[in-house]
Amino acid sequence: MKEELLKLINLQAIDSEIAGFDHAIANHRTTIANREQSIADKEEAIVALKNRIELLNQKQRETRAEHEDAGARVKDRQNKMMQVQTSREHQALLKEIEDNKKLLKDTEDRILQFIEQIEQLEQEATELENLCAGERQLLAEEVDNVDKEVKRIEGAKKSVASRRDKEAATLEASHLKRYSMLLVKRDGLAVVAINESVCQGCYMTLPPQRVIEVRRADKLNLCPTCQRILYYPEEEDSADGA
Secondary structure: OHHHHHHHHHHHHHHHHHHHHHHHHHHHHHHHHHHHHHHHHHHHHHHHHHHHHHHHHHHHHHHHHHHHHHHHHHHHHHHHOOOOOOHHHHHHHHHHHHHHHHHHHHHHHHHHHHHHHHHHHHHHHHHHHHHHHHHHHHHHHHHHHHHHHHHHHHHHHHHHHHHHHHHHHOOOHHHHHHHHHHHHHOOOOOEEEEEOOEEOOOOOEOOHHHHHHHHHOOOOEEOOOOOOEEEOHHHHHHHHHO
C-alpha cells in the first residue's frame, strides 16, 4: 500500500504541475482579454463622444438659425419704425426690437458655449483615438509574444501529460477512480500531507488515531472532513528520493 500511496503522491505532483501550466496559459490569455477590453471601452467612449459632438453641432445649427431669425426681426422692426404713426405702435416695435436684441445676445452666448464644448469633446476624442492606436500596436506585439509563450507552455504540458498517463496506468483502478473523483471535487487537490495532525487540504485537526493510521500507510486513509487522501510527509520524502 505504501507503494500505491507513493504513486498517488507522484500523480498529484504531476497534476499540480499540469494545473500550473493551465493557470499560466489562462493568465496570459486574461492579460490579452483585458487589453482588448480596454481598447473596446475606449472605442465605445469615442463613439459616445462623437454622438455628443453631433448632438451639440445640431443644437448649434438650430441656435444659429434662431440667431439669424432674431437678427432679421430686428432689422425688420427697425425699418418699420419709419412708418409708424402712433405712439402705441412705436412702443410695441421698440419692445420687439429690445426682446430680439436680448435673444441675439442669448443665442450668441449659447453658440460660443457650443463651440467650446465641441472643441473640448473633439480634443478628448482625439486623445482617446491616439491612446487606442498605441494600445492596438502594443496588443499586436503582446499577442505575438503570448502565442509563442503559450506554445512553449503547451509543449511542456504535453510532455508532463505523457508522464502522467504512464504514472496513472500503474495505479489500481479503484484507487485511480477515487483519486480522479477527488481531483475534480476538491479543486485539483486530491492527495495532501498532514502537518502537526492538521489536514493540509481543509486545515481541520485529525483525530489522533487517524494520524497514527496515516503514518502507518498500510491502507488509503481519508480526511474525515474533506475526504482527501492523506499521507505523512515521510512518504513525500521517500517519493522525492525515488
